Amino acid sequence: MLDMWLGGLQGLLHIDVLLFVLLGMVIGLVFGAIPGLGGTTAIALLMPLTYGMEPFTALALAGGVMGSVPMGGSITSILLNTPGTAPNAATCLDGHPLAQQGKAGLAIGAAGSANALGAIIGTVSVLAVLPIASDLVLLFGPPEFFLMGLFALAVVATTSHGKALRGLVAGGLGLMIAFVGYNDIAGGERFTFGVEYLWDGIHLVPALIGLFAVAEMIHLMIKGGSVAKSAAAVKITSMTSGLVETFRHWPTVLRGSFIGTTVGAIPGLGGTVVAFLSYSVTAQASKNPESFGKGNIQGVIAPEAAICAHDCSALIPTLTFGIPAGAEMAVFMGLLIIHGMQPGPLMLRDHQVEIYGLIWALTASCVLASFVGLLFVRPLSKITLLDSGILVPLVLSTALAGSFAIDMTIENVVVTAVFGVLGYMMMRYDYPRLMIVVALVLGGNIERNFHQSMLMGDGGWSVFFSRTISIILMIATVAVLLLPVFRGVLQQFHPRKVQAERGHS
Amino acid sequence: MKRFTRREIVISASVAAPALILPRIAHSAAAFPAKNIQFVIPYAPGGGFDIYVRVIAPVMEKYLPNKVSIIPINVAAGAGSRGVAQLYRAKPDGYTVGILNIPGMFILQQQQGAGAYDLSKFSWIGSMGEGERYVISVGSKSPLKTYADLKALSAKRPVKLSVTGPEGTAFAATMIGAQLLGLKTQLITGYKGSADYVVAAIRGDSDAVIATIPTTLRFVRGGTLRPLASFETHSSFPGIPDATTLGQPELDNISVERLIAAPPGLPVDIQNTLSTALAKALADPVVVKWAKENDLIMKPRTPQETARIIADQRAFFDKWKKYLVTG
Numbered sequence: 001m002l003d004m005w006l007g008g009l010q011g012l013l014h015i016d017v018l019l020f021v022l023l024g025m026v027i028g029l030v031f032g033a034i035p036g037l038g039g040t041t042a043i044a045l046l047m048p049l050t051y052g053m054e055p056f057t058a059l060a061l062a063g064g065v066m067g068s069v070p071m072g073g074s075i076t077s078i079l080l081n082t083p084g085t086a087p088n089a090a091t092c093l094d095g096h097p098l099a100q101q102g103k104a105g106l107a108i109g110a111a112g113s114a115n116a117l118g119a120i121i122g123t124v125s126v127l128a129v130l131p132i133a134s135d136l137v138l139l140f141g142p143p144e145f146f147l148m149g150l151f152a153l154a155v156v157a158t159t160s161h162g163k164a165l166r167g168l169v170a171g172g173l174g175l176m177i178a179f180v181g182y183n184d185i186a187g188g189e190r191f192t193f194g195v196e197y198l199w200d201g202i203h204l205v206p207a208l209i210g211l212f213a214v215a216e217m218i219h220l221m222i223k224g225g226s227v228a229k230s231a232a233a234v235k236i237t238s239m240t241s242g243l244v245e246t247f248r249h250w251p252t253v254l255r256g257s258f259i260g261t262t263v264g265a266i267p268g269l270g271g272t273v274v275a276f277l278s279y280s281v282t283a284q285a286s287k288n289p290e291s292f293g294k295g296n297i298q299g300v301i302a303p304e305a306a307i308c309a310h311d312c313s314a315l316i317p318t319l320t321f322g323i324p325a326g327a328e329m330a331v332f333m334g335l336l337i338i339h340g341m342q343p344g345p346l347m348l349r350d351h352q353v354e355i356y357g358l359i360w361a362l363t364a365s366c367v368l369a370s371f372v373g374l375l376f377v378r379p380l381s382k383i384t385l386l387d388s389g390i391l392v393p394l395v396l397s398t399a400l401a402g403s404f405a406i407d408m409t410i411e412n413v414v415v416t417a418v419f420g421v422l423g424y425m426m427m428r429y430d431y432p433r434l435m436i437v438v439a440l441v442l443g444g445n446i447e448r449n450f451h452q453s454m455l456m457g458d459g460g461w462s463v464f465f466s467r468t469i470s471i472i473l474m475i476a477t478v479a480v481l482l483l484p485v486f487r488g489v490l491q492q493f494h495p496r497k498v499q500a501e502r503g504h505s
Numbered sequence: 506m507k508r509f510t511r512r513e514i515v516i517s518a519s520v521a522a523p524a525l526i527l528p529r530i531a532h533s534a535a536a537f538p539a540k541n542i543q544f545v546i547p548y549a550p551g552g553g554f555d556i557y558v559r560v561i562a563p564v565m566e567k568y569l570p571n572k573v574s575i576i577p578i579n580v581a582a583g584a585g586s587r588g589v590a591q592l593y594r595a596k597p598d599g600y601t602v603g604i605l606n607i608p609g610m611f612i613l614q615q616q617q618g619a620g621a622y623d624l625s626k627f628s629w630i631g632s633m634g635e636g637e638r639y640v641i642s643v644g645s646k647s648p649l650k651t652y653a654d655l656k657a658l659s660a661k662r663p664v665k666l667s668v669t670g671p672e673g674t675a676f677a678a679t680m681i682g683a684q685l686l687g688l689k690t691q692l693i694t695g696y697k698g699s700a701d702y703v704v705a706a707i708r709g710d711s712d713a714v715i716a717t718i719p720t721t722l723r724f725v726r727g728g729t730l731r732p733l734a735s736f737e738t739h740s741s742f743p744g745i746p747d748a749t750t751l752g753q754p755e756l757d758n759i760s761v762e763r764l765i766a767a768p769p770g771l772p773v774d775i776q777n778t779l780s781t782a783l784a785k786a787l788a789d790p791v792v793v794k795w796a797k798e799n800d801l802i803m804k805p806r807t808p809q810e811t812a813r814i815i816a817d818q819r820a821f822f823d824k825w826k827k828y829l830v831t832g
Contacts, residue, residue, distance in 0.1 A: 044550040044579075051563055134729075138708045142693075182584070184695035187671025188616070196583040199617075267701075322700035322723070330551035337556050340798040344700070345727025407549070407581050448695045455693040456665070456710055 005127055008356025012364070017060045020053075024064020025365040029372065031065070032072025035209045036402025038085040039069040039328040047335055055339040059358040062335055066328065067119065067365025070307045071373045074111040078300070079104055079227070079383050080395050082213030087271035087307045089208050089437055090279045094292060094299025096216070102228040104381040107300050109242015112370035114253055114304040117246065119366030121257035122264070122309030123359055126316065130355075133265070133316045134345060137323075140266045142452035143464050147473035148269060149446040152277050154480045156438045159280040159289070166431045174436035177202050178443020185451040197411035204272070206403040206412040207419045207440060211433055213399040214420025219427060220388045227391070228384035242377070245297050252282050256302045260309030267317035270326045271310050272441045276434065278306035284483065293432075308366050312359065319347050319355060537599055537775050541574045545595075545603035547588025549581040553699070554604050557633045557763055560795050565786040570778060584672055586613055586620055593622035597768040599775035602630060607762040607815060609674045611822045612829065616672060625819070628771035629764065629811035631783045635802040636760030636814075637717040639678050639736040641686070644707040645729050652734045652746050655688070655713060663691040667702045667711035670695050671829070675702065678759045679715045681825045682736060685753045703730065717761060719800040758821045764811055780808050 012018065024046075031042040042065045050058035073084025078095035091111060098107040129136065140148075157167055180191045181201030192198035220227065246253060256278040263274045282302035283292040292299050314325035322343035324330040333343050341351050348355065383391070403416040426433050457463030464470050544562050548554050555577070562575040580588035588603065589610060595601035610624055643649045649658060658664055668679045671694060683690045693711050696702035699720050706714035707729045714730075718741060724730035725742070732742045736756035740747035748756035765783060767776065784805035786792055796803045806814065 040550070047550075047559060048563065048577075138704075141705070141708050141710050182670060182672060184670040184697075186694070187676075196587065199583050200581075321704050323698070323704060324551070327549070327551070330549070332551070334551035334556050334559065337799065338560055338795075340795060342723055342799055344723040345729050346723065349727075407579065409582050411582075452693050452695055452710070455691065458691075 004352050004356055007353045008358075009360050011056055011353055011357040012060060012360050017057055020057050020061040021064040021361045021365055022368070024061040024066075024361075025068040025369050025372070028065040028068030028365065029072040029369055032069035032084045032088075033076050034072075034402055035076060035082050035084055035213055035399050036205060036404075036406050038073070038205070039066050040331050041405070042069070043328065043331045043335060047331070047338065050335065050339070055341060056354055056357055058335060058339055059354055060361040062332055063358045063361030064365040066311055066332070067308075067362040067367075068369030068372075069328075070304065070311065071112055071115050071366070071369040074115070074300075074304055075108055075373060075380060077212075078107045078111065079380060080213065080391075081216035082395060082399060083208050085271075086205055086208055086441075087275040087303070087310075089212060089272065090275035090303035090434075091300055092212050093279065093434060094294075094296050096227075097293065097295035098297065098300065099227055099381075099384050100229065101295050102384070103295070104228065104384050105377045106242045106245060106297065108377050108380065109240070109374055110245045110297050110300050111242070111304045112373040113243045113246035114256070114301040115308045116367040116370040117253050118257045118260060118305030118308035119312060119363045121254070121305075122261050122312035123363040125257075125261045125309070126312045126359060127356075129265070129313075130316065130348065133348070134320045136265055137267065137317050137321055139469055141467075142449040142456060143467055143470045144473060145266070145269075146446055146449035146453055147464070147470055147477065148263075148266065149442045149449065151473055151477045151480065152269070152273055153438060153442060153446070154477045155284065156276055156280045156434060158480060158484050159283045159292070159432075159434065163430065163432055167435045170426065170431045170433070170435035171439045174439025175443045177207075177436075178440050179447065181444075184444070184448045195411075197409065201444065202415060202440070203406065203412060204441060205406055206415040208437065209399050209403050210416040210419025210421075211423035211426075211437065213395060214416060215423025215427055215433075217392045217396050217399075218420060218424040221392050224388055226385050226387055228381075243374070246301055249298050249301050252298045252301045253305045255282060255285070256305030257309040260306035260311075261313045264310035264313035264325065265316045267321070267323040267325050269445070270441070271307055271314070273438065274306050274310040275303035276438050276441075278302045280434070284480075311366075312362060315355075315359065315362075319343050320345065537778055538569055538571050538573045540600060541576055542569075542599070543601045544575050544577045545588050545592045545601065546577055546579045547581065547585035547592075547603065547606075548579065550579050554606060554763060555579065558604055561633055561783075561786050561792055564789045564791050565782050567789070568782040568785040583617075584613060585609065586617055589613075590621040592766065593627070593768055595768045597628065597770040597772070599767060599771060599779060602765060602767045602779065604633065605764045605766050606674060607764055607818050608677055608822050609761075611819065611826075612672060612674065612677055615826060615829065623769075624815065626769040627766035628769055628776055629766055629808045629815070630776065630779045631765050631808065631811055632806045632814065633763040633765060633783075633803075634787070634796065635804045636762040637719060637801070638757065639682060639715050639759050640718055640721050640732050640742065641682065641713055641715045641734050641736075642703075642706070642721055642725070642730045642732045643713045644709060645731050646709070647706075647712070647731065649712065649733065650731075652751075655733055658712065659688045659690075663689045664713055665693055665711040666690050667693045667696055667705035667714050669697070669699075669702055674761050675699060675716065677822075677825075677829055678717075678761075680828045681759055682715045682756065684825070684828055685756050686734070686751070706730070722800045755821075758817070760818075762814055762818065764815065776808055 027042050031037040073088035074091050076082045076084040077088040077091040078099050081092050081096040083089040095107045180198055182189055189199050259278045260274050263269050279302050282298050283289050317323045318329045324333050336343055400413050403412045453463050544558055546555050546558050558577050566575050592603035649655050669675045696705055703714050703716050705711055732745050735747040736759055738748050738757045748754050787803040787805045
């Protein structure tokens with residue numbers, strides 16, 4: 001097994017292959033940073049270029065792209081509150097408040113180093129798990145997917161401290177929107193009002209661009225001035241401070257990477273859920289949960305570490321069964337097939353060197369992209385000092401063009417605009433956007449897997465109680481929901497102790 | 506040189522507005538093609554139809570009389586209907602062609618109404634390979650060892666079959682196949698994509714699964730799936746019953762066809778130029794090797810043969826569509 005790891009690494013250590021990793025890394029950074037583009041578009045565009053390449057080189061290029069996209073996406077999330085890719089939306093929640101405080105450099109530095117560490121931890125776990133990966137994937141069926149979704153919703157819901165009701169309203173709205181489009185189980189379309197575009201449901205990325213980027217620009221336009229309040233504060237931040245922060249919060253990194261790796265290996269949930277889950281669990285575990293959403297550096301580290309770890313382990317279901325864990329993986333699968341590698345049970349046997357090479361390329365690109373990102377922290381931070389008169393039109397046009405570019409449909413732009421207004425209203429009236437995003441992503445999954453579970457169990461509930469993992473997930477969900485209650489009780493009986501703890505942190 | 510131009514064009518086509526595509530004028534005696542050809546794929550990048558076009562189109566370029574590029578364009582909205590409508594409305598000058606999923610398009614029209622296009626009026630170019638046939642299989646850990654075991658189970662209780670949503674071609678194949686086999690079934694619907702619903706059977710969500718032969722083969726070779734009965738006239742799996750031995754020759758009509766079409770009213774000479782280039786591409790070593798690696802059969806079809814395929818499939822589908830009415 002060790003020789004296979006090394007074989008993959010050896011294949012990578014050729015100057016031409018390395019150059020393609022590097023090229024992929026640069027493309028990934030740029031495409032990640034531009035909202036709406038992301039890794040899916042990058043790989044789709046590069047596909048025709050790889051026709052003449054050796055399969056190994058083509059995979060190295062793709063690995064380079066996939067590894068650096070999260071870093072690119074985090075930069076725009078932090079500076080402009082515009083998620084470069086869908087998973088980066090979680091990074092906006094605390095990354096952008098940090099930028100507003102003039103700490104953009106700190107946040108980008110932390111995001112970069114969290115990315116790199118997450119990728120390394122993810123790689124090591126994937127390399128260890130790959131030989132038994134197929135058994136792992138088979139442990140999760142519809143009942144488990146349903147309960148995983150429910151668990152993720154519960155974790156996120158309990159994060160909205162003191163705003164539980166508003167959180168529920170936002171979550172409910174997200175679920176309603178998630179049910180627009182085809183009914184996967186019974187067929188036919190729902191809530192589409194005869195609009196052809198809505199048959200495929202509300203597309204996630206245009207909605208996210210609206211909820212975050214457009215909403216933020218409306219806010220900035222009304223407020224005037226620049227993103228960061230004072231020029232003096234922006235100058236202080238350096239690239240090293242972010243690095244140091246990440247290492248100071250190593251439990252957050254470890255937790256994020258763990259969540260990213262485990263959830264990534266389960267097909268169907270995807271990077272966005274992973275990022276939000278990691279964010280919420282970190283906020284839950286913190287002694288100081290109120291500080292999240294106001295610029296807590298852990299709120300940047302947690303999702304970024306998880307995203308990169310997820311990207312590594314998302315390869316498991318894609319390679320072993322040909323089940324892509326998202327749009328990016330679907331396009332990547334296309335690339336594999338074009339190069340004569342059919343994802344499936346035989347892939348691990350027949351193409352080991354290519355697979356390990358790919359994993360190394362992805363990791364290398366993740367680490368390299370972080371360094372490149374760190375190098376540019378200083379000039380990039382200056383963006384937060386731009387006057388809104390210049391910044392708003394620039395970002396708005398990029399965001400809307402990006403939204404259109406996803407699949408060349410003008411309706412995407414309408415969705416972005418509508419969600420922009422919605423996002424601004426939610427900011428203004430203090431409804432957590434976290435909930436609407438997670439509900440939007442999970443709604444369809446939860447519904448479909450629930451119905452499938454019921455069909456499996458002939459309409460009875462016993463299917464949920466006769467499977468080990470499903471029981472564990474149920475207990476975990478109940479525990480998460482009861483946690484705030486316990487905290488409240490604890491606070492009632494030992495008010496001083498709890499407060500002391502909070503003050504200490 | 507050629508590759509560089511294509512990259513430029515592909516990037517501008519997908520990133521910026523389609524208006525940015527700069528047609529490259531080739532100087533040659535033959536009039537067609539004088540500029541790049543758009544290849545409409547009505548699905549998102551990465552799926553089966555997308556991959557076929559992305560492998561075959563670059564090879565097809567070589568066999569056109571003039572040196573132009575064929576540029577794949579994904580128009581994924583409306584479960585494929587937008588791409589097909591766009592192809593139908595395009596100028597019939599040979600510079601827009603597309604790939605159609607049969608019976609996927611029949612199902613779509615049935616769900617969404619006839620829509621903005623009439624499938625029988627397209628100008629047919631040919632097809633990308635022979636239609637893929639189906640096979641019914643179980644996970645390798647299943648207690649069902651033979652087709653007789655499956656029939657016995659069906660006599661006791663409905664057989665659970667995992668399948669995609671009712672919009673998918675796999676759903677139609679599963680419904681019609683189960684009817685022809687006389688199986689009492691209960692469907693577990695809603696799986697995403699062809700690998701996903703096969704893995705559901707391996708995992709034990711369902712008792713059995715009806716999937717195309719290339720997909721099934723991949724899992725059979727990996728030792729995770731066991732075929733029980735093939736829908737082909739002559740089974741390509743040794744030792745298992747087929748449409749002939751089961752006494753149900755109609756099973757062989759269930760297939761997925763990847764037909765290539767141009768807008769209605771395409772001049773015959775252009776139609777032949779394109780059709781010939783496609784046929785030559787299917788025989789090209791690059792495509793032959795790729796097809797072999799993926800268990801696909803690359804048999805060329807003339808425009809007339811393609812038109813006949815669609816008429817036959819239409820008749821077959823209409824006969825069974827009452828079983829496909831949903832929601």
